[in-house]
Amino acid sequence: MILAFLLLAASARAAGPAAVAGSVVRSKEWVVRRGKSQEEEFIGDVRYSASKTLLSADWALYRHAEKDWKARGHVGLRKELAGGDVLEAQGEAAHFDEASQAGTLAPAPGSRVNFKRTPSDGTDADRGEGSRLKWEGDRAATLEGRARVWGPRLEAWADAVRWQRPDRRLILRGGRPVLRKIEEEGGWITALKADEVEATDSPRRIEARGGVVGWLVFTDEKKLKELGR
Secondary structure, eight states: OOOOOOOOOGGGOOSSOEEETTEEEEOSEEEEEOSTTOEEEEEEEEEEEETTEEEEEEEEEEETTTTEEEEEEEEEEEEEOTTSOEEEEEEEEEEEETTTOEEEEEOOTTOOEEEEEEOTTSOOOEEEEESEEEEETTTEEEEEEEEEEEOSSEEEEEEEEEEETTTTEEEEESSSOEEEEEETTTTEEEEEEOSEEEEETTTTEEEEESSOEEEEEESOHHHHHHHHO
16 A cells, blocks of 8 residues: 655646656646745646656645645545556645655545555455545555455454555554455455454465454355365
8 A cells, every 4th residue: 555645846846737857737826935934835726747646636835944745625646556556545635744755644524535456457446444544655554543444355444554565564453453354265254353453465364462353254165175174
């Protein structure tokens, strides 16, 4: 889950369209404030595209001294990853720090942040929603606040759902997390509730700690008989 709120190069700001190093940014209005606290403000239909990335918002602000970005109003992000998967996210307000590559995406009052990952192999998309999305460059992302993720392979609920890219680890914490895993090839479905739950892709493993309650349902009787031999 890599969800980076993308920066514009410092020299690429313009009411546009402008193209610098393969990037294009457009907005209806462009306001530059000089002096000690230099800022560049983009107003109305802000759109940024570069390197298989699209960003849109109603308003955006770049602060030179802090080297950070703020955006609000129908914030949308679409990112095509190196492997061909496509990530999309929607919210109302975002912040991105160039130095740390960390950022946040928050929803409008009473709403939720939504995201979707569409695999390159044409299988069904994974989706998620929560009260806030936080990311640390392309290393990790966390969905907070009654977070839920679901797709053809699993469903999960927790106060916080964290995805760590280097070790491909899904971590569920807070609110007695629930994980439901579907194994079509194995012919079984498992679900569990615990204080903490972690799942990894390689090796394919689920770990649960603290008051673990769960069950395993075999959907294929033939597979069950094979395991019993």
